[in-house]
Amino acid sequence: MNQVAITRTQWLPICQRSDLVADSGVCALVGDAFAGSAEKKSVALFFIPGQETQLYAVDNWDPLAQAGVIARGLVAELDGELTVSSPLYKHHFRLSDGVCVEDESIRLDVYPVAFDGETVCIAVDKS
Template structure:
């Protein structure tokens, strides 16, 4: 059985933006795609900028890939798998996330 931890309400996240939550001692960037209940969760730590800033990045897409652009050096991280599009050898941790009855939960 999967244990889920509630981190915020979906309505706490403005459409097409991110927020940061503390989960198991790690900073997690949670992004809301448009005005939908589609959410993504990756590490908030930008390994190229060496700072916890990804939740403040701009989300969009490159082709069919949903991405966030780091606010520091503008490199793109795939929101589905954490891969850096500009540096194939760099990635960030991805978290399992869901929305249940309007509440964002991480596992």
């Protein structure tokens, strides 16, 4: 990431650490509180304690199932990579980059996410 990108990115507090469920997902609403984002977005947050990367945020919308259910999927390690298995048709999406393992042309948006103390913050492009 270069400097330009940094100026465009805004970190938003979305929930507390206590809202997360270890080794599983929850869903949060990223509102239109910041400019440029026309509609509210459902984001799936996964908390995997004890890993180098403990927090992941991906789109909650499963484009293959056409339903907002990704947060309710099961976290599954597939060939050493963490994925979420979507509950309706069991497609696996990699938590790191959102790519669908069964069909790499399909990808969920992923967002930088981090703890700020006990608060969970997500970074959303303003463009």
